Amino acid sequence: MPPVRTRFAPSPTGYMHIGGMRTALFNWLWARHNGGQFILRIDDTDRQRNINEAVGPILRAFRWLELDWDEGVEVGGPHGPYFQSQRGEFYEKAAQRLVDDGRAYHCFSTPEEIAADRAAAEAEKRPYVHLRRSLELSDAQREQYRAEGRPCVLRFLIPRDRTVVIDDLIRGRVEFDSNLISDPVIMRADQSPLYNFATVVDDAHAEISHVIRAEEHLSNTPVQLLIHEALGHTPPQFAHVPFVAAPGTKEKLSKRKLEKYRNNPQFKRLFDRGDEILPKIGLGGSDGLDPVMVEYYERMGYLPAAMINALARLGWSLDDKTEIMSRQTIVDNFTLDRVIKAPAGLDPDKLQSYQVHWMGELSVAEKVNACLPYLTAAEYVADPPGEDVQEFVGRLVTALDDRIKVFSDILDYDEFFVADEDLQYDEKAYQKRITKPDDAVELLTKFQSTLETVEPFDAASLESALKQFVEDQETKIGRIIHALRIAVTGKPAGPGMFDCLELLGRERCLSRIAQTLKRV
């Protein structure tokens, strides 16, 4: 058995698509599961843009999720270079071999000619395949065309009357009739290779054992198989994974349909949350980072463990009940035969539930370290944060407990960072808890002296002090505690009341209550 070698070969688009990430993950998992190698190559045969700018976000996504690669971009390896744009000689050599063997031919057909042929075929309702007019040319004509400088591409000669069989590891046996396959262009006039050709040359050169890719490539596969064959390669095994669909649909998740997704109920929450959070940390809104991109989740403060867990469960399962899986568990158990054939819609709700689980596994120190950058970026605290700030955030995070679902949630608790006079009140809650009850103001007023004297000013003492107060006043805890929360935090929800008081400290609590009472 040859070693398992898989690859992911994105075209440099400037961002990492969540669906592509899932494909990459499956490749990585299959390599790791088998103790093989994973290769990261860049398919940039058709790009003239700034490569570094376009590749950066892709590498960033891999690093964030800790998907390491054994060969490829930046790390190098024995099968480089790992940019198709730098592999010209390999393609030229392979192309020459095909020409020499009569498996490829120079084609002088103009785009107009081809369009006309296609139109004619359509008019007659017969499937169009390239007509190979250039094969009929005499040597003299050929020379004349060349002398005229007429552009000439190289086409692969598809053998006729063949049934091309793909034994796909996920989809099973799939057959194609070679008579229906048009001769594909494999080299442009300028000697640059086309994808279907370059990928074959590169996969063979890198000794890729398994090509795991999205199912939209399934119909390219017969061509690639035939080219492998013509070049004398043993083709890799293919596994076509279903595409990742938009939430609640069966349609391929696509960046082009972004505006439509804004109205998708599940996606809408992600967009809205992005619009709320991202500007605070200087990243613009969801115009720049959207939930189709991996970077959105990174910037919002999702956990790699949650992302991996969610992505792995999209089209794959371990058994009939296991949902929560560590990276290691997934590596240990991942097999291609358990990949499902039907497309799977990304489920933001389910991602969130994995996130809640994996967040719960973190220590306070880990959460603090991850939350601090949000607080500094939003300028809630100084950058770099002093020791006292770190200590305070530690106490806040402890009090917040699992209320922080993604790290950027820490920004919801601005009441612990703003000056007393800048405290914002939730008006609805203010009405309900302070204005409307007839005893709220009176109780708050009286409770000030309790706060002044309670010693020490910590959650436990505050709790017993409040209970004593309630007893003395012959009232119920519910009569004051809600009003108190609004008075000191401005909000109807948050950490435990006594934690809030302790966190804020005596002075700020008293100042905020006074300010609230003045407001009535």
Next chain:
RNA sequence: GGCCCCAUCGUCUAAUCCGGUUAGGACACCGGGUUUUCAUCCCGGCAAUAGGGGUUCAAAUCCCCUUGGGGUCACCA
């Protein structure tokens, strides 16, 4: 349109390959409990084999058709 792929709760899926389960789990949702709020957590509930034909003692599972969805038909990847 041609070719190809796919089809189980609202969603992600298990059982399908090798026919026999009260068709299981999770998320979401609904109800209840815990809790000073919110969040968490616990308990319970709702909810599916696209349709039609075969084959068989027995079909979600095998075969055919229909319908629906999707992918692809480039000098994109």
